[in-house]
Amino acid sequence: MNRADGGARRARCPRCDRPVLRQLVGRRAALDVTADAAPMPAAAAQTLREPNRLTWCLRERSCSPDLRWLGPGHPADCPHPHVIDHQCTTPAAARPAAPRRTRKPPPVPAGQLTL
Ligand SMILES: [Zn+2]
Ligand SMILES: [Zn+2]
Numbered sequence: 481m482n483r484a485d486g487g488a489r490r491a492r493c494p495r496c497d498r499p500v501l502r503q504l505v506g507r508r509a510a511l512d513v514t515a516d517a518a519p520m521p522a523a524a525a526q527t528l529r530e531p532n533r534l535t536w537c538l539r540e541r542s543c544s545p546d547l548r549w550l551g552p553g554h555p556a557d558c559p560h561p562h563v564i565d566h567q568c569t570t571p572a573a574a575r576p577a578a579p580r581r582t583r584k585p586p587p588v589p590a591g592q593l594t595l
Contacts, residue, residue, distance in 0.1 A: 487544035496570040503547045513547055519561030533565045
């Protein structure tokens with residue numbers, strides 16, 4: 481079995497914990513795609529699209545969903561739902577348990593500490 485053709489796998493974003501679809505899309509230069517799991521109409525996906533945020537054609541197969549590259553052969557009035565690249569709103573540095581802020585130094589002028 482060729483794992484690369486196994487369709488998308490449902491996962492959760494390690495950062496924001498939202499449901500996403502992960503798949504290697506493409507035959508030669510496969511792209512490691514992480515897309516929002518929520519499907520939307522093709523037209524709606526198109527309006528959200530940005531230069532660095534691609535949309536994908538979502539084909540539900542019997543075993544698993546399959547993300548398709550929107551190539552030249554993709555119809556503009558595609559009847560399939562589309563998904564869009566997951567754009568994480570959680571910065572990479574943030575941890576689920578936010579570290580406590582370091583205590584602020586007391587707002588006392590240095591001169592008064594010598595009392
Ligand atoms: Zn499509
Ligand atoms: Zn995320």
